[in-house]
Amino acid sequence: MSIDFLEPTDFSEAMALLSEYGDDAKVIAGGTSVVLMLQQKLIAPNVLVSLGRIEGWDYVRLEPDGLHIGALTHLRDAERSPVLRQFCPALAYTFSVVGNVRVRNQATLGGNLSAADYAADPPAMLTVLGARARLLGPGGTREVPLSEFFLGFYTTALEPEEILTEVIIPVLPETARAAYFKYTSLSAEGRPCVAIGALADFDSDGKCKDLRIAVGAAVETPQRVESAEALAYGQTLTGELVAAISEEYARTLDTLSDVRGSAWYRKEMIRVFVKRALEEVRDGHR
């Protein structure tokens, strides 16, 4: 069976094609996820709507309300962007550990998020940074916080005719520190078994003003545990407190089992890596 490969040159044309073909169409950007699904015959669309010829949506720029990343930005370009590295080194690091360099040269940020693969690096980090996804649909654009964007395995808040066009990350406080930890259990360039994104902010006395930790890859969608984060507010992150917060994450989260680790093992690794992430945001630099 042959597949029609359509190459619109702007988003409105792409959207029109999606309404025309409905369920028969699938959006493809870098193709690192869609092509795998096609090869494995998990999806069988009649039409592929490629975003490859749409120009002007691969950028990283700082605006007054935060960092804007175009959905068609390749992960490799995001990782190397001086603007992004300046804005949040931990985010640049997050992009730098996705797959391998061949994958990152091809994969786009919009594609990575829209695929909603649970075993991915960017979702957990972008969630703690308070990122929003801008979606373009027939009714115009809307913004969805990433914490509400991932609905389940391979499932997002995107409506059938909507396309993710941009990711916006609000400006972080000068004093905030972020960290990303990827734990792989198979090969070094494999998908994460556990992914931890962390962001913390401290007052001049070293007391914690804000703490956000999201766990990805070990659970269906990135998860924060607010009861654990709340333990840190107004406190100095002592060894005991770090242990208590890590314990609360390990205890609370409903982890999954797959080839990269059992549910039990993942809980143990969450305990270890939440602790390391907390130590990093406490002792490390921005």
Add this chain to the structure above:
Amino acid sequence: MQIKDSFVINASQEKVWELLFDIPRLSKCVPGIESVEVVDEKTYRGKLVVKVGPIKSQFSGVVTLTEVEPPQHIAGSVEGDDKASASSVKAGFSGTLTSVAAGTEAAFVVDLNLRGRLAQFGGPVISATAKKMTAEFAKNLRAELEH
């Protein structure tokens, strides 16, 4: 892999049991059912569509009941396949209805064996999908029985 779940419906055990064997009404409650055909009183043939994100599979299969003890227990097996993804499913199931203070508790255990391309998804995706379908089934049953 084993899938185990339960839910409570605010209706009498007899009413829930009755609905389980009222195929037209029951099939309205099962998410993704496209058709059901009664072959004989213990055999049913049907089509079920399951969607996980962009992946849509259509299973055709046969349900065979091996144990029927009204109004509390059923057990049986399911065999089916999805041609498009060259996947097949074999499952044994047993279900129990128990009278509880809030109505009737329905509990079930399914031993599922999925083969073919869909199986590469692995356990977590399958069990989460089963959980969502169970929740929707319970919601539909409630809408049907709790007036």
